[in-house]
Amino acid sequence: MPEMGIFRLLIWVFMVGYVGCMIDGIGVNWGTMAIRRLPPDTVVQLLKDNGFQKVKLFDADQSTMSSLAGSGIEVMVAIPNNQLEAMNDYETAKRWVDRNITLYNFDGGVNIKYVAVGNEPFLKSYNGSFLNTTFPALQNIQNALNEAGAGDTIKATVPLNADVYDSPKDNSVPSAGRFRSDINDLMVQIVQFLNNSNAPFTVNIYPYLSLYGNTGFPIDYAFFDGTSKPVDDNGVMYDNVFDANFDTLVSSLRAAGFPDLPILIGEVGWPTDGDMFATSLYAQRFYNGLLKRLAQNKGSPLRPGHLVVYLFGLIDEDAKSIAPGNFERHWGIFSYDGQPKFPMDLSGQGQSSLPIGANNVKYLPAQWCVLNTNAKDMSTLPDNINYACTYSDCTSLGYGSTCNKLDAQGNASYAFNMYYQVQGHKDESCDFGGLAVVTTQNASQDPCKFPIQIEVSSSGVLILSMRAVMVALLFFIFFSL
Ligand SMILES: *[C@@H]1O[C@H](CO)[C@@H](O)[C@H](O)[C@H]1NC(C)=O
Ligand SMILES: *[C@@H]1O[C@H](CO)[C@@H](O)[C@H](O)[C@H]1NC(C)=O
Ligand SMILES: *[C@@H]1O[C@H](CO)[C@@H](O)[C@H](O)[C@H]1NC(C)=O
Ligand SMILES: *[C@@H]1O[C@H](CO)[C@@H](O)[C@H](O)[C@H]1NC(C)=O
Ligand SMILES: *[C@@H]1O[C@H](CO)[C@@H](O)[C@H](O)[C@H]1NC(C)=O
Numbered sequence: 471m472p473e474m475g476i477f478r479l480l481i482w483v484f485m486v487g488y489v490g491c492m493i494d495g496i497g498v499n500w501g502t503m504a505i506r507r508l509p510p511d512t513v514v515q516l517l518k519d520n521g522f523q524k525v526k527l528f529d530a531d532q533s534t535m536s537s538l539a540g541s542g543i544e545v546m547v548a549i550p551n552n553q554l555e556a557m558n559d560y561e562t563a564k565r566w567v568d569r570n571i572t573l574y575n576f577d578g579g580v581n582i583k584y585v586a587v588g589n590e591p592f593l594k595s596y597n598g599s600f601l602n603t604t605f606p607a608l609q610n611i612q613n614a615l616n617e618a619g620a621g622d623t624i625k626a627t628v629p630l631n632a633d634v635y636d637s638p639k640d641n642s643v644p645s646a647g648r649f650r651s652d653i654n655d656l657m658v659q660i661v662q663f664l665n666n667s668n669a670p671f672t673v674n675i676y677p678y679l680s681l682y683g684n685t686g687f688p689i690d691y692a693f694f695d696g697t698s699k700p701v702d703d704n705g706v707m708y709d710n711v712f713d714a715n716f717d718t719l720v721s722s723l724r725a726a727g728f729p730d731l732p733i734l735i736g737e738v739g740w741p742t743d744g745d746m747f748a749t750s751l752y753a754q755r756f757y758n759g760l761l762k763r764l765a766q767n768k769g770s771p772l773r774p775g776h777l778v779v780y781l782f783g784l785i786d787e788d789a790k791s792i793a794p795g796n797f798e799r800h801w802g803i804f805s806y807d808g809q810p811k812f813p814m815d816l817s818g819q820g821q822s823s824l825p826i827g828a829n830n831v832k833y834l835p836a837q838w839c840v841l842n843t844n845a846k847d848m849s850t851l852p853d854n855i856n857y858a859c860t861y862s863d864c865t866s867l868g869y870g871s872t873c874n875k876l877d878a879q880g881n882a883s884y885a886f887n888m889y890y891q892v893q894g895h896k897d898e899s900c901d902f903g904g905l906a907v908v909t910t911q912n913a914s915q916d917p918c919k920f921p922i923q924i925e926v927s928s929s930g931v932l933i934l935s936m937r938a939v940m941v942a943l944l945f946f947i948f949f950s951l
């Protein structure tokens with residue numbers, strides 16, 4: 471029948487168009503711990519240009535929220551760990567929901583879908599600081615959402631690190647997965663509550679950290695292109711640590727009595743600098759494998775099908791703590807200025823194309839601050855380098871990083887330049903007691919980039935211009951009546 475042929479053709483065209491577009495519902499984490507930040511509107515355009523349909527935030531900052539209004543992008547807002555205790559008071563939680571959710575939750579406002587209550591609050595390195603406050607905060611926020619009439623569409627969840635579960639050492643297969651024994655009772659309560667409120671479990675999974683933290687970890691097992699040593703779990707074969715980790719969680723949920731609780735991957739990604747395994751090449755390999763699998767809706771052996779994933783992260787954050795390692799400041803798919811670092815096909819088709827960079831980025835003038843090789847007295851050099859690096863980001867100088875091959879003079883220049891850039895080229899920021907000079911010659915020494923920072927408008931300027939718009943609007947309304 472000819473009708474049937476046309477119908478089939480239409481389906482085919484539809485599917486090709488669909489597949490060639492974007493992985494269904496892929497999201498990304500938008501962290502803002504950078505010394506100089508791109509304007510939120512520029513970042514939202516970057517999200518749109520690259521087809522991200524979901525974004526996960528780490529707070530509920532007003533300028534971020536305003537820039538997301540009307541974008542249609544689905545948003546997870548967050549309550550930082552240091553506010554969890556305050557949210558144990560129901561009135562405070564209600565106020566938080568009023569000001570940070572209800573205010574934006576209207577047609578044409580911000581498309582809020584989740585509230586992240588805390589960020590990896592049970593991480594072992596927090597020494598139990600948030601064990602008592604997380605669950606009450608979760609309950610209060612969901613109850614406040616319900617009371618505000620938003621509970622059906624907006625769910626509270628707790629992004630947890632994969633260290634809330636493990637598989638006992640002597641039987642290290644995913645099916646042996648259980649919640650950590652010291653927090654098992656608490657985890658079961660939380661999971662019960664999530665299940666009751668139809669909220670998902672949120673977990674952050676980092677194959678990179680498996681590799682970084684364990685000498686002898688088989689490197690191929692961190693990626694998705696096969697390994698010579700797969701893990702045999704009673705006949706179920708695992709050839710990558712991402713699946714194994716995810717299914718350890720699935721098994722933990724099963725053991726707790728919630729085999730079907732939906733799971734979101736709150737963070738997954740690979741850093742590009744700061745360690746010998748944190749390179750653009752490895753990141754490209756990781757994302758290439760991950761994105762292809764997501765596009766194929768492969769899921770894991772225990773949970774085949776669609777996975778909801780937020781990549782980590784959108785842009786480098788040079789103000790993050792480096793307690794976990796120098797790589798912490800290099801998780802961005804995009805560098806500090808919103809420019810792509812390596813080829814990555816967000817449609818999951820494995821094409822070698824660069825993501826689309828941020829538009830209309832305003833840079834400081836092409837000036838670098840370098841060591842003054844004519845300086846007489848170099849005795850204060852170490853102190854000055856130390857000072858420069860304390861107030862800027864020198865993590866690219868470390869072992870295994872892009873600038874580790876610089877000589878001693880190069881190191882000094884790099885440090886001085888990083889400080890000069892984050893200071894916005896202030897004259898006094900390139901002095902260091904006569905040890906530094908400004909130059910217009912590109913100081914980069916391949917592969918080490920000496921960046922030029924972006925211009926940032928002071929928030930005062932921003933508020934003034936917003937006022938001007940408001941006044942203009944009022945005049946317009948007044949005179950058009
Ligand atoms: C809204 O969220 C921001 C960022 O998390 C927080 O600083 C602020 O206190 C919240 N507002 C209220 C009224 O709780
Ligand atoms: C946790 O305890 C260790 C060792 O006692 C300490 O070094 C670290 O600073 C503590 N961390 C926090 C977040 O309290
Ligand atoms: C949590 O509560 C227990 C029992 O009340 C208490 O012993 C512990 O000190 C509390 N922990 C923190 C970090 O407040
Ligand atoms: C989880 O929630 C579903 C309904 O959404 C319910 O049928 C099921 O009994 C719940 N599981 C447990 C263990 O409470
Ligand atoms: C440059 O600095 C890095 C990081 O501090 C250090 O590892 C390296 O040894 C330094 N190089 C020279 C030649 O001093």
Ligand SMILES: *[C@@H]1O[C@H](CO)[C@@H](O)[C@H](O)[C@H]1NC(C)=O
Pocket residue numbers: 836912913914915916919922
């Ligand atoms: C400086 O040189 C590096 C490569 O060595 C290049 O990537 C960068 O764009 C240059 N910077 C400017 C401002 O021209």
